[in-house]
Amino acid sequence: MRKGQRPSSRPSAPAGNRPRFWGRHPVIAALANPARTVRRMWGTREALAALDLPPALPVTFADVADLGRLVPHDAPHQGLVIEVDPLPDMWLGDLIDLGRDDRRPLLVLDQVTDPHNVGAVLRSAAAFDALGIVTQDRHAPPESGALARAASGALEVVPWVRVVNLARALDEIGEAGFWRIGLTGTAPRTLGATLGETRPALVLGAEGEGMRANTEAHCDELAKLPISPKVESLNVSNAAAIALYAAAVR
Template identity: 35%
Template sequence: MLLYGRNPVLEALRGGLVQELLVAHGVEKSFLQELQAFDIRLKFAPRIELDQLAGTTQHQGVIAEVEDLAWASVDDMLDRAEARGETLLLVLLDGVTDPRNFGAIIRSAEVLGAHGVVVEERRSAPLSATVAKAAAGATSFLPVAQVKNLPRFIDALKEDGVWIYGAAGEAARDLRQLDYDRRLALVIGAEGEGLRRLVREKCDELVSIPVRGQVQSLNASVAASILIYHALASRPGSR
């Protein structure tokens, strides 16, 4: 898989995932020095060649060939929480098919301290270079799993003592009124459509984010970031 953009490529280098690196002629010396610090052979090419390979001019002068992104298992996420001695927090995505939103949510989940992201097989963007670029390298560090059926997976989580909070703009209770000191999964729906009816019905609570402006909805990745941050910041010992 080809990965482009400076932050994603640097994170892939830090994770030891890069097999080959292509750099545009004329990139600044300071960036070259960053790349050379990883002791990997650099191949140089005209910028137009990188444009053609990436299918975009937004590669920032570097393309890496990396191993294809692989789905993790839910057990990886449970192990991640246990190894850290932390209370589980998962992010479930219901129909988030835009790869940039998908990647941005992975990035926020990793940065803020969630233990994994779970999507449904038929209702998600695939793990791709676009997702990896939007995630700015977070796909190298955060488990992302795929399940056959999200409602059934929610049932299994509930049987295991995990509470399910679904994001819904019209929910009567806002994020300040819920208890986050428990094993928890936050469910984020698709922009415009929101959560499917069956997914909504399986949530223990529906939660809204208070808004003060005239626009009454948030981008899915922004809503996810706010909810993840608030959930973790509300737990004892987080400050």
């Protein structure tokens, strides 16, 4: 087995541990993803009528109040809820192979644990055609309805690799020809001045704490975003979107 890889599939989650997604974008994207197993679906007659559903999918008609009891309080379900299996695991080596012939940026998140942030990062990654994202398995959120909602369908289209050891993963990413750029406000140069003609792996830490020292040590270069001194830092999902834009327009 190649370095940095993990098994390419996981057993089906027990029914009680399966995530539930809600809202039109996450639900429609999950139904369209051939790698996603949708186990059950609930919806209002009006919302379901607009969908072309697979005949084998168990579907239950429900009113708005019933759907509200299937999801967290005040979750905007838009008349649709599904129960799914988590996506199969992806190996880091396979993700790297996907980008062998292009310069799409890779995103590496160091202990970003908030599902809304990770979902928003996935959405930006889809918008700017990033190669994928890499997180540490123990310090990243699982798939969930909140994450899928924040990703607005991007969870189904952006490759997401979870690794055991982020430092070793960064070594493998560097060996594959990526220029590992860690984003930190203390860096001497801006990201725009650092990108050049590189094939970038953009490394971002959690909001507040930032990247860990060991993660910084495994970057080729550190860079900052040229933000005003009126603001100490940006939310990690906003920083990821700006960094991806900078990589796209260079």
